Structures are given as C-alpha cells and as structure tokens.
Amino acid sequence: MRQALKDRTLDKDPVLNARVDTVMDAVGAAAAAIDSRFARSSWSAILIDDFGLGAAAFPGAVILVDAKFVRRLQLNDDELALIFSHEAAHVLAGHAAAKLAFMADFVGKDKLPTARAALVEFFAKDSYVAVFQPEARQQEREADRVGAAIFLASAYDVPKALGLFDKLAKLETPEVGQAGDTHDAALVRKQIIAGVIAELRRDQVRRGLQPR
Numbered sequence: 001m002r003q004a005l006k007d008r009t010l011d012k013d014p015v016l017n018a019r020v021d022t023v024m025d026a027v028g029a030a031a032a033a034i035d036s037r038f039a040r041s042s043w044s045a046i047l048i049d050d051f052g053l054g055a056a057a058f059p060g061a062v063i064l065v066d067a068k069f070v071r072r073l074q075l076n077d078d079e080l081a082l083i084f085s086h087e088a089a090h091v092l093a094g095h096a097a098a099k100l101a102f103m104a105d106f107v108g109k110d111k112l113p114t115a116r117a118a119l120v121e122f123f124a125k126d127s128y129v130a131v132f133q134p135e136a137r138q139q140e141r142e143a144d145r146v147g148a149a150i151f152l153a154s155a156y157d158v159p160k161a162l163g164l165f166d167k168l169a170k171l172e173t174p175e176v177g178q179a180g181d182t183h184d185a186a187l188v189r190k191q192i193i194a195g196v197i198a199e200l201r202r203d204q205v206r207r208g209l210q211p212r
Contacts, residue, residue, distance in 0.1 A: 009050070
C-alpha cells in the first residue's frame with residue numbers, strides 16, 4: 001500500500017510522522033492487550049497528504065491518516081490516540097475486511113488497494129447507501145465503544161482526547177447523521193464514549209484494579 005501511494009500522497013513531515021508512529025505504537029499495544037489475536041501484529045499508521053477522509057482502517061493492522069485533517073484540527077497526541085483506537089477497533093471487529101470485500105465487489109478488485117480513488121468511487125455509488133450504509137452506521141457505533149476500551153488501555157489523557165469531538169462538531173453539516181453519513185453527531189459520540197470509559201473505570205475499581 002505504501003508503494004501504491006508513495007509517488008504523490010505520502011506526507012514527508014518527519015515530526016508529524018514521528019508523532020503518528022509513537023501514538024500508533026501505543027494504540028497497537030493496547031489493541032493487542034485487549035485482543036490476543038493481534039499480539040504479533042505490526043500496526044502501522046500511514047500519513048497521507050490529503051486523503052479526503054480523517055482516517056480509515058484496512059486489514060493487516062493498517063490505518064491511513066489524512067495529514068491535512070490532522071493539521072486543520074491541530075490534533076494533539078491524545079486526540080490522535082482516540083482516532084487510532086476507533087480505527088483499530090474496526091480492524092479487531094472485522095469491519096475493515098468487510099468494507100474492503102464490499103468495495104471489491106462494487107468497485108472492482110483490479111482497483112484495490114488504491115486508497116483514495118477507490119474509496120471516493122465506492123462512497124459515491126448508490127449501492128453503498130442502499131446496501132452497506134445501514135450496516136456501516138452500526139459498525140461505527142461498535143467501533144466507538146470498542147475503541148473507547150482500546151483508548152483507555154493506551155493510557156492517553158481522556159479529557160484532552162474528548163476535545164476532538166468539540167472540534168468535529170464545528171465542522172458538521174446538516175447531513176451528519178442522515179442517510180449519507182455513517183457517524184452519529186460528534187457531541188453524541190463524545191457523550192457515548194465518555195460513558196463507556198467511565199463504566200470501564202468503575203469496573204476496574206470493582207475488580208480492585210487501579211483505574212487508568
């Protein structure tokens with residue numbers, strides 16, 4: 001996938017790439033601690049100049065990250081960790097493989113994995129909204145909940161991370177949460193994820209563990 005994108009889209013900023021790698025290492029370790037199937041996985045976050053999406057997960061523990069999105073929202077490491085945890089949850093739950101298979105059927109296997117071109121064509125197809133979009137919305141909700149557990153295990157700062165949703169809320173349009181979008185509104189997601197993390201911490205206390 002790196003080779004397919006190398007010529008025109010990989011972001012070369014060494015500082016941002018180092019930040020992304022550090023956060024991905026922590027999130028990958030947290031994901032492995034939660035799901036032993038990924039104990040030997042080598043997670044990678046590939047920073048793209050202008051991906052067109054904030055981030056997207058692919059099978060093989062690969063996450064594509066939009067550098068323009070990171071810079072526009074001035075994301076801190078805690079917010080990056082929350083995003084990576086959400087995307088890692090898609091991989092753990094098998095959503096990434098399911099989406100790629102669906103793309104292969106409706107876009108064409110010969111075009112995969114060419115990242116943005118395939119994704120743009122995929123999301124533009126009526127078949128996506130009619131067939132895959134309802135399932136995708138449920139997958140996003142599941143990824144928020146599983147991602148909250150991964151994030152908590154990564155030991156990044158919760159309040160700083162949840163600030164991500166205040167930033168996202170400012171970018172929302174009336175279409176958010178409607179037929180063309182798979183995510184719930186940002187502030188709804190913030191409340192749900194905060195609630196999941198709070199419940200996980202209460203469970204840690206009940207089991208005599210030091211809450212993160």
